[in-house]
Amino acid sequence: MDFSRLTLLILLLVVTACKNTEQPKMGIIPQPSEIKYQEGVFAINDKTVIFVGNNIEAPQITNELGSFLKDNFNLSLELSTVVQDNAIHLIKSGEDGENGAYSMTIGKEGVVIKGSTDQGIFYGVQTLKQMLSPKVGVKEPVLNFVSIQDSPAYKWRGMMLDVARHFVPKDSVKKVIDILAMHKLNKFHWHLVDGIGWRIQIDAYPELTNKGAWRKVKGDKKPWEDFEITSKDAEGEVYGGYYTKEDIREIVAYARERYIDVIPEIEMPGHSEAALQCYPEFSCDTDVITGVYCAGNDGTFQFLQNIISEVVELFPNEYLHIGGDEVGKESWLKCDKCKIRMQREGLQTAEELQSYFVKRMEKFIHSKNRKLIGWDEILEGGLPERATVMSWRGVEGGIEAANAGHDVVMSPGDPLYLDHSQGKSEYEPPSWGGYNNVLKIYDFDPIPKDIALDKKQHILGAQGNLWTEQVKSLSHIQYMMLPRISALSEALWTKADKKNKEHFIKKLDVHFDRLKELGYNFSGSSLTPDYDVSYDKINKVFGLSLHNELDFYEIRYTLDGSNPTVHSELYAGPIEYATSIELNAMCFRNGKPIGFPLKKMFSTGFGDQCKVIYGNAYDETYSGGGDKALFDNKFAIARGDDPSWQGIPQKDFEVLIDLGSATELSYVGLNFFQDIGATSVMLPTQVIISISMDGENYNTVLDESIATQEKREPIIKHIGSEFEKQEVAYIKIIAKNRSVLPEWHLRKGPAWIFADEISVK
Numbered sequence: 191m192d193f194s195r196l197t198l199l200i201l202l203l204v205v206t207a208c209k210n211t212e213q214p215k216m217g218i219i220p221q222p223s224e225i226k227y228q229e230g231v232f233a234i235n236d237k238t239v240i241f242v243g244n245n246i247e248a249p250q251i252t253n254e255l256g257s258f259l260k261d262n263f264n265l266s267l268e269l270s271t272v273v274q275d276n277a278i279h280l281i282k283s284g285e286d287g288e289n290g291a292y293s294m295t296i297g298k299e300g301v302v303i304k305g306s307t308d309q310g311i312f313y314g315v316q317t318l319k320q321m322l323s324p325k326v327g328v329k330e331p332v333l334n335f336v337s338i339q340d341s342p343a344y345k346w347r348g349m350m351l352d353v354a355r356h357f358v359p360k361d362s363v364k365k366v367i368d369i370l371a372m373h374k375l376n377k378f379h380w381h382l383v384d385g386i387g388w389r390i391q392i393d394a395y396p397e398l399t400n401k402g403a404w405r406k407v408k409g410d411k412k413p414w415e416d417f418e419i420t421s422k423d424a425e426g427e428v429y430g431g432y433y434t435k436e437d438i439r440e441i442v443a444y445a446r447e448r449y450i451d452v453i454p455e456i457e458m459p460g461h462s463e464a465a466l467q468c469y470p471e472f473s474c475d476t477d478v479i480t481g482v483y484c485a486g487n488d489g490t491f492q493f494l495q496n497i498i499s500e501v502v503e504l505f506p507n508e509y510l511h512i513g514g515d516e517v518g519k520e521s522w523l524k525c526d527k528c529k530i531r532m533q534r535e536g537l538q539t540a541e542e543l544q545s546y547f548v549k550r551m552e553k554f555i556h557s558k559n560r561k562l563i564g565w566d567e568i569l570e571g572g573l574p575e576r577a578t579v580m581s582w583r584g585v586e587g588g589i590e591a592a593n594a595g596h597d598v599v600m601s602p603g604d605p606l607y608l609d610h611s612q613g614k615s616e617y618e619p620p621s622w623g624g625y626n627n628v629l630k631i632y633d634f635d636p637i638p639k640d641i642a643l644d645k646k647q648h649i650l651g652a653q654g655n656l657w658t659e660q661v662k663s664l665s666h667i668q669y670m671m672l673p674r675i676s677a678l679s680e681a682l683w684t685k686a687d688k689k690n691k692e693h694f695i696k697k698l699d700v701h702f703d704r705l706k707e708l709g710y711n712f713s714g715s716s717l718t719p720d721y722d723v724s725y726d727k728i729n730k731v732f733g734l735s736l737h738n739e740l741d742f743y744e745i746r747y748t749l750d751g752s753n754p755t756v757h758s759e760l761y762a763g764p765i766e767y768a769t770s771i772e773l774n775a776m777c778f779r780n781g782k783p784i785g786f787p788l789k790k791m792f793s794t795g796f797g798d799q800c801k802v803i804y805g806n807a808y809d810e811t812y813s814g815g816g817d818k819a820l821f822d823n824k825f826a827i828a829r830g831d832d833p834s835w836q837g838i839p840q841k842d843f844e845v846l847i848d849l850g851s852a853t854e855l856s857y858v859g860l861n862f863f864q865d866i867g868a869t870s871v872m873l874p875t876q877v878i879i880s881i882s883m884d885g886e887n888y889n890t891v892l893d894e895s896i897a898t899q900e901k902r903e904p905i906i907k908h909i910g911s912e913f914e915k916q917e918v919a920y921i922k923i924i925a926k927n928r929s930v931l932p933e934w935h936l937r938k939g940p941a942w943i944f945a946d947e948i949s950v951k
């Protein structure tokens with residue numbers, strides 16, 4: 191090929207590529223398979239009609255589009271069954287197509303949305319609505335000429351909502367479903383049952399909702415620490431709620447109109463304290479309810495079968511989730527009935543007994559024309575032959591199941607648990623477990639490499655799971671979902687070769703306004719400044735780099751202790767400093783602050799010459815990174831597993847810092863950690879900070895007693911003191927350890943002190 195032809199070809203490819211790239215302004219999420227722009231625009235006006243093909247059986251789709259145009263643009267469009275110009279045509283081709291596939295063309299004749307099914311048309315309408323929103327600054331709905339082809343990559347695009355830990359009222363559940371629908375997700379896994387709450391009316395067993403749906407509130411104790419059923423009208427503080435059969439039917443119908451299957455989860459054989467406190471006869475030991483059903487009692491199976499018979503009446507979808515996770519098996523090994531069962535069935539281990547349990551339930555569920563799905567523990571002891579596996583402890587269970595020919599839904603804790611925090615800021619609302627940010631979810635590929643080529647079709651898709659130990663309101667649910675569900679939708683709907691992260695970030699900028707217009711509380715964690723510090727040894731200056739996850743928004747900052755405004759210094763590159771600085775940084779979007787602030791003192795007093803002498807050695811497993819960890823410019827976050835914390839059990843935290851030369855200082859402070867809910871780390875009882883010029887005569891600048899805090903949530907406490915500016919060569923810090931955990935603590939044994947990042951100024 192000669193050079194000019196090659197140039198022409200490259201040019202042509204570039205032009206085609208540009209043409210195929212969606213203009214970010216439209217910000218459609220999830221990204222459609224193919225978008226081609228043409229010259230021209232079509233304006234929807236009061237003469238436009240909605241043409242509805244006569245084979246379309248879903249009036250709610252037309253209603254949704256009609257209401258959207260009425261609410262947003264005050265346009266009341268008439269319906270028509272005559273093909274005409276100036277119309278939005280909804281046409282069902284009836285041809286075979288992927289479930290949910292649709293096409294849309296916008297041209298002189300108006301909008302034509304074609305789907306092979308009603309579901310496809312519904313998705314086309316979701317795309318159209320996104321093209322018309324946010325409506326900020328738009329007077330009338332004007333659409334670019336465009337041609338779109340679209341279909342989903344995966345069949346299972348879902349989210350699980352736990353309504354057991356905290357009850358989510360019916361109307362809030364609908365609001366959750368709305369968010370799934372606008373993102374073309376199609377599975378709503380409803381975790382209706384858990385150890386600390388039963389949430390579904392069962393006629394045969396009224397106590398499940400008379401009592402199992404209500405729990406005593408016991409002071410500051412969390413319900414999973416001390417759970418006791420009660421009744422709604424009992425004396426004292428009571429927490430709970432449940433769905434009547436009518437409520438369930440309403441939610442299922444609401445979801446169905448949005449092409450979302452509802453998968454009910456009835457937990458067994460573990461996580462069942464609520465049910466077993468109501469019906470102790472199905473526990474191995476009726477005096478000690480462990481939350482695990484007795485596998486030796488035929489009555490248990492009858493009880494669960496009766497429940498499932500009522501459940502399948504309410505849920506027409508093909509799957510029924512039986513939980514199966516985290517089953518403590520100690521009670522089985524002590525129970526005579528369970529032992530007899532094991533003998534009779536020739537079962538050697540508790541895992542095989544669990545497998546017997548699940549297989550027996552599977553036969554019943556199959557007889558009811560439903561497919562059993564369970565958490566990956568159902569693999570232990572042998573999987574029922576028709577079972578589908580939901581892989582949550584990583585993707586390994588999913589790989590094993592798929593390679594053995596079972597269908598799989600991926601929902602690994604990392605990165606798909608939505609109860610995990612999505613940012614590292616100390617201002618984040620309470621979360622649970624690890625750290626799953628937006629882009630980690632965006633990058634998730636449901637098909638791991640270890641799945642055999644001919645088994646890939648067994649990966650149905652994936653879902654995000656929102657457990658609600660820490661989540662009590664619709665607003666917090668929305669915060670945990672958004673924008674992570676937006677990222678998940680693109681990971682599951684959009685084919686891998688059409689994903690483009692930079693483009694997604696630009697679209698997210700449009701989407702944020704869309705979410706705002708809908709009144710949703712979305713997280714700005716991905717827009718919160720984060721930092722890195724470097725040190726230039728030759729010039730003896732530090733460099734502070736600021737960034738944020740999306741790196742799309744401006745960061746403004748101050749160094750004088752004030753809160754940044756839109757007029758504050760714009761971050762344009764590393765901030766150089768040779769003396770300590772007090773940074774206050776914030777992201778700004780369209781002139782308004784967004785996300786959380788970053789407020790930290792970055793210190794310069796600790797050069798290479800500086801030495802640290804520990805009175806009591808830190809524990810090697812919590813070294814924080816070694817002897818210089820206390821001033822490495824990495825501030826540990828509010829999590830016990832952050833490797834930046836330096837920890838010591840039982841003994842006092844005692845350090846002497848030899849600065850190596852006299853330095854003028856007027857402030858010394860540091861952070862301590864406590865997390866009663868998840869660790870043995872507690873705040874010290876007293877902190878003493880003293881300074882010295884000669885290493886012999888010390889001047890105490892702080893001696894503070896610290897009151898015990900019984901709060902279960904993690905705490906970072908900064909303890910520090912201002913003093914008259916003076917030359918300092920030595921700093922001594924003593925933090926008193928309470929040695930052993932107090933009686934009321936959830937754990938027993940030594941108390942730990944975690945310390946990090948000494949700031950000096």
Ligand code: ACM
Pocket residue numbers: 515516565582
């Ligand atoms: C689970 O997170 N226990 C399924």
Ligand code: ZN
Pocket residue numbers: 473474475483484485486487521522525526527528
């Ligand atoms: Zn038993």
